[in-house]
Amino acid sequence: MAMLPTIDHELLRTFVAIIDQGGFTRAAQTVNRTQSAVSMQMKRLEEDVIQRPLFVRQNRQLLLTSEGRTLLGYARKILSLQGEALTLLRQPDMVGRVRLGVPDDYVMRFLPGILKTFSQAWPLVDVDVHCAPSSVLSQRPQESLDLSIMTREIGDEIGTILRREPTVWVADESHSIHLQAPVPLALFEAPCFCRRHACNALDRAGVAYRVAYSSPSLATLQAIVGAGLAVSAWMRSLVTPDVRILSEADGFPPLPESSVVLIRSPHSTSPIVDGLAEHIIEGFRL
Structure with a gap:
């Protein structure tokens, strides 16, 4: 040829x-x-x-x-x-790898947009994404991850606060599972302060419940709720159009706010990490 x-x-x-x-x-x-x-x-x-x-x-x-x-x-x-x-x-700082820890709660909602804009600005940088619950990420050695996104209780924040928002009760729009007694719940695995707050709120309100499903994965909880099998509690930004938010009128007490924070390892000082941190901060403002 x-x-x-x-x-x-x-x-x-x-x-x-x-x-x-x-x-x-x-x-x-x-x-x-x-x-x-x-x-x-x-x-x-x-x-x-x-x-x-x-x-x-x-x-x-x-x-x-x-x-x-x-x-x-x-x-x-x-x-x-x-x-x-x-x-x-010709600029070594523009080439390399960055390690990001993030709960899968935020992977579908926030990460695609963040990684898209970051890859456009830093096309030769590889991103290692490590998905784990906040409780697990908080126990990782500081040098094992460059940046970590975690959920924290109000008043217990460290690092940079990305956003604060309420936790809400959710159920599938087309089912009436929230009317069952005791109410079946699908919650994140312990230790999880969101799980603790949900159970404590129902206890104080005198609402009978059982934790029917536990998982570290938001995707799993979403599937369970979507099948009409249980009620769950998530941060407001994670609510999808196919579920309804349950209020006090439905018999569910209000839940406290949570904070999403960005924690940077003191061992990570490269411009690459700076760049990804800036994109994460901007991405959580949207």
């Missing part, structure tokens, strides 16, 4: 300079070549590489042919990508 000719980036650079500078003479000064050298470059580009005329003179003006206009768009993209690649590769 015949190989297509490649385009020397210097030819493209000169070609773009001719358009931007309005002619061969000024372009020659921009690319630091003689005018005859610029002319020879364009002759080579037209005759040997593209094999089509790129310029046409009209009333002493230098205009592009349709092929020239097409090439100009690609030339700008190629030169831009080349410059971007060299910039990234």
Whole structure:
């Protein structure tokens, strides 16, 4: 199979300079070549590489042919990508790996947007995501993760507070499981202060209940609630359109607020970690 000719980036650079500078003479000064050298470059580009005329003179003006206009768009993209690649590769701080710990509560709701914007700004950085409950992440050695997102009780926050919001009772919209007595609950595994608050609130309100399902995974609790098998308690931002929030009118007492915090390891001081931390803070504002 015949190989297509490649385009020397210097030819493209000169070609773009001719358009931007309005002619061969000024372009020659921009690319630091003689005018005859610029002319020879364009002759080579037209005759040997593209094999089509790129310029046409009209009333002493230098205009592009349709092929020239097409090439100009690609030339700008190629030169831009080349410059971007060299910039990234020549800056070691832009290349590397960052380790992020996060409960799966926030993976579907917040992480996709955060990682998307981060990858656009830091395309050569790899992100290791470690999913675990907040209680587990808090026990990890500080040097094992660069950043950790955790849920904390109000008054027990450490690190940077990303947001505060209420915990709410939820049930599937199309079932009446909340009317059962005792009320079946699907809660996060102990130790979990959200679980503790939920049980304590029902105890104080005199509502009979049983913890029918326990899991460290929000996805599991969502599936159980979605099947109409139990009532659960989640942070307000994690509520999906297919569930309803239960209120005091439904017999469920209010629950306290929680905080989502970002904790940074004192062992992590790289610009990469700074960059991801900034994207996480911004992502939780949305």
